[in-house]
Amino acid sequence: MKIGSIDLGEMPLFLAPMEDVTYKSFRYMCKKYGADVMYTEFVSSEALIRDIAKTKQKMHLFDFDRPVAIQIYGYDIDSMVHAAQRVEEFQPDFIDINYGCPMKKIVRKGAGAGMLQDLDKMQEMTAAIVKAVSLPVTAKTRLGWDEDSKVIMDAALRLQDAGVAALAIHGRTRKQLYTGEADWSLIAEVKNNPAIKIPIIGNGDINGPEKAGEFLNLSGVDALMIGRGAIGRPWIFKEVKHYLATGEVLPAPTVEEIVQNVRDQLQMSIDWKDNVRTGVLMMRRHFAKYFPALPDFRQHRIKLLQAIELEDVQATLNEIVEHYGDMRVDYTNASLK
Structure with a gap:
């Protein structure tokens, strides 16, 4: 093309x-x-x-x-x-x-x-x-x-x-x-x-x-x-x-792999804007979408969406890795809304 x-x-x-x-x-x-x-x-x-x-x-x-x-x-x-x-x-x-x-x-x-x-x-x-x-x-x-x-x-x-x-x-x-x-x-x-x-x-x-x-x-x-x-x-x-x-479907990524992608995107947003708070706020649209359909995830999602400081985001991401670790995320029924 x-x-x-x-x-x-x-x-x-x-x-x-x-x-x-x-x-x-x-x-x-x-x-x-x-x-x-x-x-x-x-x-x-x-x-x-x-x-x-x-x-x-x-x-x-x-x-x-x-x-x-x-x-x-x-x-x-x-x-x-x-x-x-x-x-x-x-x-x-x-x-x-x-x-x-x-x-x-x-x-x-x-x-x-x-x-x-x-x-x-x-x-x-x-x-x-x-x-x-x-x-x-x-x-x-x-x-x-x-x-x-x-x-x-x-x-x-x-x-x-x-x-x-x-x-x-x-x-x-x-x-x-x-x-x-x-x-x-x-x-x-x-x-x-x-x-x-x-x-x-x-x-x-x-x-x-x-x-x-x-x-x-x-x-x-x-x-x-x-x-x-x-x-x-x-x-x-x-x-x-x-x-x-x-014709093959790749295995879904693990939560740990997903968290590393979140960290990478977050850091690039911060570096681009040269402002930690702005970079964190830019990520709010993405945080929840990175973790669809995880069981008992509501409190982690709230923490991510309310976080303003980088330290708070990183702490929550650490909690997510500790709790879900090598679980693979199922995107089959993830909403596009």
Whole structure:
């Protein structure tokens, strides 16, 4: 599979862009375990052109990231064009347009998945961005706004005509948010439409290697994108690659092995922010996800989520290792919510 001139090999695995999740330390953990393509957290075009420091920090890239995309969203075409040109200064490998975010604060302005209600504007915006930059441009979207308007085929053809180099499709509508099951049959219809010439990347509900294999066989997509299934489980990329190559499921990691991953990600977060408390707080979204379905874990989870000082986190992690040791964590029924 290629994006522009970037050769990603056969069946690359993408880490989906997620706000407050796909920052440096988490991207590093996923790359360590085999994720092929990284995305930054998504960036507001309006914030970018106003030169907001926090927004610019999201776009700082590192050697381990590559190949990597910076994803932008917005509702005004001129602002999005300007933002894309600013993004080029940070030298990603490609630029991605967010047409899939379902958050109310974004869609109410017509951005993100809100653009699925105005495909003419989506196509016009995409074409303008493609024309304005030298880097390849890709897009990520959903099946449609709701059950009665699954416009993904029309959207895919329009985006292809506008010049995108690849398209990622999340198998839900905007109205679904992250509820229900992702519909990979519609992703398959897009991929198998003879008029579609660009690579199609499938996304939604990949919570383990067997699901990845099932969805790949159903759809025939060119690549798989993993989002929430990687939170607290960055080694899912290693598991998926092994399964696709051999048909075997790797043993689940032990609690002790998981704790070491937590410590590594935590320390990188602290070093990156140069602030212990900030690094600890950044990890709260990840702590509980690293330990799903462990028996009698509630008190440990509370301690992790309430901890502010590094010493408190490390003490709780020591308790977890002492209590659970070489127990293996079962992710089979872990929730993606």
